[in-house]
Amino acid sequence: MTLPTPLPVDLDKVSAGLAALASAAPAPLQHFTLENGLSVYLREDHHTSLAAVQLWYHVGSSDEPIGHTNLSHLLEHLIFEGSSKLAAGQYSRVIARIGGEANATTHLDATSYEISLPASRLPIALEIMADAMDSATFAQPEMDREIKAVEDERRLKFDIQPDQQAFDRHSALAHGASPYAAPTFGYPADLGNIKLETLRTWYRTWYQPNNATLVVAGSVDLPTLRQQVTRYFASLPKAPIADRPVPRHDTLLQARSHVVSLPGLRDGLIMSFNVPGKATAPDTATAPTLELLSELLGEGFSSRLYSDLVRDKRMVTGVRTTYDPLVRGDTLLTISAYVNTANATPEEAAEAVYQHVDELRSKVLSAEELERAKLRMLASRLYSRDDLASQAEQIGAAAAVGLPASVIDQDIAIIRHLGSAKVQQVALDYLGRERLTITYLQPGAPA
Template structure:
């Protein structure tokens, strides 16, 4: 098991996160929801704790426990006073090797996911549309699966399948432990050795990195749902940190996302929202911390009094296409870098945010040192590199567009 410690002095709380390198992208067809179900079941008890005691014990110690299922990982997070850190490690280690869940627990976990799905997906037409968009943009990649899996699979999974998933993936050799707080390595090593060293490890099943189709071409469709506002999603197929040819590529793509859609001074906002009134809102997302190929996505709401969604999409692409022919002035590039670095430094004041960043890097199969070299990589990007990356990855052949339209009420 990999263990990372980030010392942060002057704080009384420690962030303890255990990242299992298994998420929704590992699930075979017909078995979606396995990782999410198991995430809930881990809180149903172990050899040392009764059902629900995982969170209750942490709360009594002045802390908070949570968990999340992601594309490439399932993360268990505990924030609590540094002096209580050994208890958190004992709880996590016990859950790793002796979780106890049965049929009633499975039924409760499935209901919790149904309720979560109803709240976060069934009543959110924009999220439903985004699932449709991802399915088209990712193609045959496992990342194309719906955010809450397939509803039909949830009711067909049984205890044996969950226990097999648990035994296969929940082991030290498939986990990364991250601790951030006012603690030294020698103090941390004792409880880690005590609680995790006796656990059986063993080989882990190799799972190929999700990749996009070899032959990419422009894709377009329309999603119409009740309650959906006029808008569009535009995604380019791009590499993540694990599939990019070099670290410079992902750093440049991050800067491109910042330039296009971060804040009121970004290109898309200033030109298409404030000046031309083609859009009423826009944001750009690119997260390179995945173990496969990913997307750079523009999400926008259209001002239909000034443009159709098709006209808005063309206006967005024309702004993006400028990057392919324009050399960005050094002053603008420098301002861009400073804003991005300042925001990252601010978020890293929080121990939990630091731990999440390190865990995300590890789940993507990258060394933790990547976190500390991010700033240097961004600073080193010049205008010609930005232009080269834009030419390579922001062409129409890599573009998927989903037009969003309001649908008739049922």
Template sequence: MRFLTVLLFVVTGTAMAASAPVTHDFTLDNGLRVLVREDHRAPVAVQMVWYKAGSYDEAPGQTGIAHVLEHMMFKGTENFTAGDFSKLVRRFGGSDNAFTSYDYTAYFQKFEVSRLPLMLEIEADRMANLVIDEEEFARELKVVLEERRQRTDDNPGALAWEKFAAITRPGSGYSSPIIGWPTELNQLTVNHARDWYQRYYTPSNATLIIAGNVTLDQVRPLVEKFYGRIPDRAKAPDRPQPRLASPAGERRLTLRLPVQVPSLYMSWNVPTLATHPDDFYALTMLSAVFDGGMSARLETNLVRGSELAAGAGAGYGGISRADGLFTVTATPKDGVTLAKLESAVQQQLDRLRQNPPSDEEMRRVRAGVLSSQVYGRDSLFGQAMELGQLVTLGVDWRLSDQFIERLNKVTPEDVQRAAAQWLVNERLAVAHVLPEEAK
């Protein structure tokens, strides 16, 4: 009965892929790329603007400027004073926010669809007319420094991860934290923010996503009206093509911090969807084999099935401009050393390198991955996120419609090969995080 349930889910998922929602893709004369995703289930919509500007793009000595500029985008334009933007969105029943990543910065609003003209107008306004006031910048920089103190400096677990992340992808923009290093944040000036805005916040360096109860005929004239009149201030900065770096060699880090319990971090530099599409799907399945619910291998063999780990998990970040990361984290049970726990993780990998997963395990794992994908696309925001990520990273957004089909083609031997080819020591970074010794 379980086999039939999983089989029916996979077949249904494939049918869903065949009836993908309608998506329109066009570019304005000023270089702004626009994607319109029609979803007529409810009278609501989402607007997202994605800029090809993240912490990866920051100049040496200016870490954190991408995130600081994100804060400044809410501080007023030639037409709005500080704080008015979000107040206006909320006044008409909407919500808004923004986020900065290594590879991009994005701004969004969720709203009742009749408010689309207003949302387009005010978002276009801050693309064209942001005012970066020196006093406002100084105040917001203090806010960011306090945010860093609360989230990282005073959080031993987050501080450990930040230090570990610095060795996972060395020599790249991924080795610095998105929020920035404290010494460099303190040296940022209002001119750094103004330069970042002028260089990157220009139509040809942005993608506009509209998802919801809309049509192309309805949206296109409004986009032309509000965004089409924005001049392209500068040529969009060239971005290197996505590439997988050469193996950096095994890297190890031992940290003593005021944590309550020891932790093990292991990350391998692996391909992404942009560099090795076939490996992306195999590594996605491999991640779920390791950590795809209570029946997954780490939970079964290290947590519930042994006296080694109090908790363990795995994840694969395969959507990025450079190396992706395949990561395993674990916390040992009392009396178990991190070295012993690390050896146990390697033993689980060795088993997978030597013997592929069974067909039954693949069916179970695939059903879990597909269900997560389907549920993620159930929301307008999830759809807009997926489109924005792919386009901003230089990946054809149509690949999202192929996910289910491509995942169904992954064989047990593909998963075995991915483990043997990519999860090797020359691509591995390890951190042992230990409680501080008593003083």
């Protein structure tokens, strides 16, 4: 394969840029743990008068037993429906009245509650979060109402979204027996069968201080935060927490493919490789290297796939690569593309994509291409620091999967010093055809 000729690069300037980005380190991550096991992280940032506070419970959709999908998502909704200090619906209203915004998210391995607000009002957010951890008061009427809300959310984000339906089928095939294979919104029948006592048991089992991480990013100092957190959370007792099996992929993998045909789908393809996450990788450099490979393949207009298959050959009309290393188990590196059927079949496009992957496995990267990709990655990370909520999310996600949250800062030095040999080795180890699942997308007849 002949790759497009890149523009000339001044390696000295690129190296200088990398050094400058690497030196622009964030404020050191500060950490303490209460006697009841609540882990607390602080990223001080006094360039703003705001704060992002997030409470991450270490339980998510992948922890749900068979027949009980939707437990975590439904409980996420119900935490807003009253506690010993707040009536149903007041959680978000109180935060809004003090100039803040509240939200929550169910993840594969965690459930997070996020509040952004003026830093001077941080004690109010902490009091509300602690009360919700200790004394959520949801009953059958609130549960029935939120089941309807989850059903409405499913219709909006899944039932009328053929791309999401296709991705769920792809994910199930790619993940195999891993708990990560479960559908994004669970199974509708499970949602209708959830009992109030089952949900309360889920809450009592997992919503405990020793199964949670509190993250604050913004204009607050450590002594003040420690005093405030101690005031509202220290009296909450710890509880026994069950071990959670680590989601792993099959030991023996083989190439998999299928066709998904749905009304409203466009011709396209989804290609995923079974790869480790940061928690299951054999060393600290593997996950950052997989991120770099994702960058090289499909991030931005100068990436290999975009330059060759979108801009030059016009085989696909768009391309996207994704890899999220902050999970407890094995995960996927995914390439998605819509196919220009005037110039290629989905099968031809998939083969053209894999030729680029194989090029990374068989040939050593040039210094120019490697350094430019590293520069783009570090620049993106630097820009993300302007968003307090994004900073808090990265810290919380790392802690929730069982890693010291400091690993997200260590990545900067790892990326800067990655060499072509390591990139090629990781590509050889994890981007082979035996690890590849391909889903071919095609339009289906209207129902």
